[in-house]
Amino acid sequence: MKFSGTDAYVATDDLTVAVNAAVTLQRPLLVKGEPGTGKTELARQVAQSLRMPLIEWHVKSTTRAAQGLYEYDAVSRLRDSQLGDPRVEDVANYIRKGKLWQAFEAEERVVLLIDEIDKADIEFPNDLLQELDRMEFFVYETGQTVVARQRPVVIITSNNEKELPDAFLRRCFFHYIRFPDADTLRRIVEVHFPGIKDRLLTTALTQFYELRETPGLKKKPSTSEVLDWLKLLLAEDLGAEDLQRAPNQMLPRLHGALLKNEQDVALFERLAFMARRGG
Structure with missing residues (x-):
């Protein structure tokens, strides 16, 4: 076998x-x-x-x-x-x-x-x-x-x-x-949430990888955490348009499912502050 x-x-x-x-x-x-x-x-x-x-x-x-x-x-x-x-x-x-x-x-x-x-x-x-x-x-x-x-x-x-x-x-x-690439992660998500709208999934995964690859992050969110996040997005009936962020807004919606310590939240708050000052 x-x-x-x-x-x-x-x-x-x-x-x-x-x-x-x-x-x-x-x-x-x-x-x-x-x-x-x-x-x-x-x-x-x-x-x-x-x-x-x-x-x-x-x-x-x-x-x-x-x-x-x-x-x-x-x-x-x-x-x-x-x-x-x-x-x-x-x-x-x-x-x-x-x-x-x-x-x-x-x-x-x-x-x-x-x-x-x-x-x-x-x-x-x-x-x-x-x-x-x-x-x-x-x-x-x-x-x-x-x-x-x-x-x-x-x-x-x-x-x-x-x-x-x-x-x-x-x-x-x-x-x-290794942490899955975007195509593999998409396949994993579709196993857990069959029929998820492609536009929502694309937007969500884009934001997820942007967050995960942010320099200085203490704990990178994992596969299980992105699945929890998507479950919340679907439970709240949010669409791709609801995930759109202002240029000076760094944290995604319901970010508590992805970021699990105050240092990482503070990091994104500093990045947002710097973006506002730059704007």
Whole structure:
């Protein structure tokens, strides 16, 4: 089976090549890119396209690699032993399976998403090297070795907030999702808003790219944010003529969907002030 995008997800040629290469090589696919460019959604669409179940592991700053394997609940076992519960005789009753264990023991091949791996401690990726490489791990409490029934399709996302170890990178197939060009973004919008008026879309995307490419912008708006903005424009029943701005007006209508911090809003206010003075 080959991934070629879905009706709900516009995948560029280089992205489909990366997904299929990772599947063929049986290597984790490491996907980097700006927040909001569809990295997490990619895993969901790959699972749908390849007709595989999806297991999602969303990493936080406090997440430890061992949690993806299993967790031993010693506190509950101690409490049950004090209450005379017979379950304490079998330590397996106090082993909670993690996302990797679930993926390894699945009856059919699954897609395993390890989302935003760069949020965790720098040792997190290194702690998963052996398990992702050998597709097995050892449970010390029970003396059991868990071996994957079939190798899952592993998709790992990163927002590039910190560098990942070289040993980890060597084991992955890498792809960087670039921000889509105007034609690709138009296709993405038409998937989410079929039938959107061409004049409105052209005007909106022109303003969006002008805003995004403004020098000095702290946070450039992403794909998800332009979709939110267009949803608001359609909800307000605004047309292309409603988006027209005066020469000294820099901010677009409903700009709160695009600009997410006061520094960027202040930047456009300064640019508007300078335009008025120049006028």
